[in-house]
Amino acid sequence: MYSFLIDRFELMLKENGISARKFSKETGISQAAITKWRKGTTPNNENLKIISDYFKKPVSFFIKSDKYNSSLDNDFQNNEQNEQIVKIIQNNIIDKLTRKVEDIIGTNFVVKMPDESMVPLINKDDYVYCENAVPVKTNDIVAVRFIDGEITVRKFVRIASGFDLIPENNNYPLSSYQYDQIEKLPRILGVAFNFMRNIYD
Structure with a gap:
């Protein structure tokens, strides 16, 4: 996701003949923040919206493939639950949400990656945005609760039985x-439909 985002951001700069310095001046986003994005940090929700508005592109253009475009646009524009999740992340109380994941099944929810089992795709403590009530297909990244109560993230692969x-x-x-x-x-x-690197802890 991280390289995908910065690739799209750089593409928009190039196609519009805009330097990072000009973008910074016109949006109020610091050049230091842009440098962090280029090193792998994901923009927060506010900056992502600024990028989207500036280039007149949907948010999903910068964060995910076409497979998820329409649903992600709807989430950012209309889904109050998603906005609440982002606020929770920014307030650094994500653990309270993941401990109560059962309470919000049926909506979008977030899991904080508990270990390094999904490195290099997902780092420990990264945030994994998930959607319930969608069909699970082979090679999907899923949030899973094991019988011992542990909640984590894995790749799902269907086999014969x-x-x-x-x-x-x-x-x-x-x-x-x-x-x-x-x-x-x-x-x-x-x-899972999106990942966000943890920059708040």
Whole structure:
């Protein structure tokens, strides 16, 4: 997501013949902030909206592929729950939200990555935006609650009689499940549609 965003941002600068300095002057976003984006930091929601308005592009143009464009635009423009989630992140109380993830199933929600099992795709303490009530497909990144109560993120791969939950980091084990092992099955809470690097802790 991070390289995708900065690639789109740089593309817009180039296509419009605008320097980073001019962009900074006209938007009020500091050049130091732009430098941080180029190094991998994700703009906060306010700056993302400024970028979107400045280049007259939807927010989704900068943060995700076309597969998610319409739903993400709707989230940023109309979804009060999503705005509340962003405020929670900015107030650095995300842990209170992840502990109560069951209370908000049916809406968008956020999981704070608890470990390094998804490195390099997702770092420990990164925020993973998830959507409930959508079909889960092979290779989707999903939020999952294991039977011991742990909530984390994995790649979902469907197999003949069940599914695998695969970490990106090879130092963590793959978990394989059969549908007839009902008592052992973890619960898929939602499908990830965006990631945000934690810059608030």
